[in-house]
Amino acid sequence: MAGGEPPIGTQAMLSLDGLRALIEALAERGYQVLGPTVRDGAIVYDEVAKLADLPSGWTDQQDAGRYRLERRTDNALFGYAVGPQSWRRFLHPPIERMWRAHRTEDGFAIDATAVEAEPSKFAFLGVRACEIHAIAIQDKVLVEGPYVDTGYQRRRRDNFLVAVNCGQAGGTCFCASMNTGPKVDAGFDLALTELLDESDHRFLIEVGSVAGAEVLSALRHHAASPEDIAAADAVVARTAGSMGRVLDTKGLKELLQSNPTHPRWDDVAARCLSCANCTMVCPTCFCTTVEDHSDLTGQTAERVRRWDSCFTADFSWIHGGSVRPETKSRYRQWITHKLASWIDQFGTSGCVGCGRCVTWCPVGIDITVEAAAIRATPATSTETDHGRT
């Protein structure tokens, strides 16, 4: 046991019991503990109260348009890549009431405080490096601009992150290409590396914040030996060397922005269903729409915000029609935004290489393949439609 609180950067060893104690310690501190669990044939993020809630002995096989859970030969708790959900469903929920209003004698009144009480103090257990980067990107979009999404800001303020360094890369992972993993480098409170062999199941735990230090000080742990640290480094190095996908980002922004009429957009449009799955599973997609409702009597009304997708016809609707009626322009918008104009807007790529859009595309469209196809044959002429009426 440590006496005082361990300084940031401390690396220590935690047993399986220690991990159980970590979950309990977070719950005792008032956090709703959310982590990976198996449901409906996938690893999803939901409440975890005990070790048994974690996907012990499961792994995932991922490829373009394919996701399968399989048994592992060991009892690893974090022995898979990422599932369909990302943490944004908690920080930037799919449906959120913005406010309610009711009629009054001389008009109406908006009651902005009538949003539901929500448990906003989330502890996330098992956040991957790519996901930490995705959260940082959403912070940039939703909190660090001229206008602040106050709900998101509130949920992030009290957010405790227990990261996990990936022990294996998924078939559609390419974080190494995006410089977003597989090793967690910042933005966490505690970071785990799972170490597992025939004789032992333990975790190297690293302190990333004052809050993390306080939690670790309450857990039974012991100092990490140089051998422990080397073993953890080897885990991450092995993962970094086994990425399922590669995305060449060199000059990618200019490449995409200078090819809006590339024939590949027609090619991808012939396969794309415009179903919006890629935008629903993406951990950085932030687009929303609002819906205004009223009750049958017309006495009360509310505004609800929902996740939206640039793949829908409504998304770009203005008087007279959709700005992007064709699938090819919607796919172009999505990938160009994600990999190119995001950099203009927020100083970072919008892609963290988690591979979800590749895995969960029902027809297996692969962002890395599409970008490579544009790169393979960049348009020689910039054909535009000047003078189109």
Added chain:
Amino acid sequence: MTEADPFVPLPYRVGRVRRETRDITTLELAPVTGVRPDYRPGQFNMLYAFGIGEVAISVSGDPAVPGGYVHTVRDVGAVSGAIAKLKAGAMLGLRGPYGTPWPVEAAEGNDVVFVAGGLGLAPLRPAIYRVLARRERYGRVVLLYGTRSPPDILFRQELERWRRRLDVEVLVTVDRADAEWRGNVGVVPKLIARAGFDPNGAVAMVCGPEVMMRFTANALHASGLALDHIYLSMERNMKCAIGLCGHCQFGPDFVCKDGPVMRYDRIADILTVREI
């Protein structure tokens, strides 16, 4: 929630309502409490009709007149239709003002060319008021206006009043004439060659349907205006108006915060890309 929550509309009350044309209505709006914030010509507000929805509408009034906002709305959908049907005394919600302004100060010392198509005259009107209020600071002032047919002419009395002035050149054209019309027929870019302004240094402010702005900007450039002296007011779907919902993206820009008023040289390339 803080007082400054940008998602929550503030209550405004409808004052005078003026039916402009068959489907266009101008409403004066006053804040129920407090005073309306200062705004700059070219900016817009999000107007909320109770229980129905919210829509982005440019301010069309005179920024020098204190009190409230003036908005001119065309009835083209559920929300704009509900707003256009509001009567004096009704309440609506308002968030704003948002967006980039027309370069009225930057244009001082030069000729100014306003080019409006249809309802595009409404977002330009605050800039016209501002320029005419400080008329001595500008060179020649030209207003070119085109609309579908004579009954669709917006702000007709004002156009006639401006046209009577000896220091403003006003040219109006319609796409389709009727039996009484004795004026110009044709599209508004055709008026550019007839207008008297010095393209060297002149600043153009253009608002109308996108296709009209594209042809107008081309014609202005062909007449000698520098690309970076031409400004367009862009339109895209907007939900939040504060850069958080993603809907109004136009290439790398968000029309709500990087626009609606955008300098042509910065958008000329993507303006020609279909469905951008």
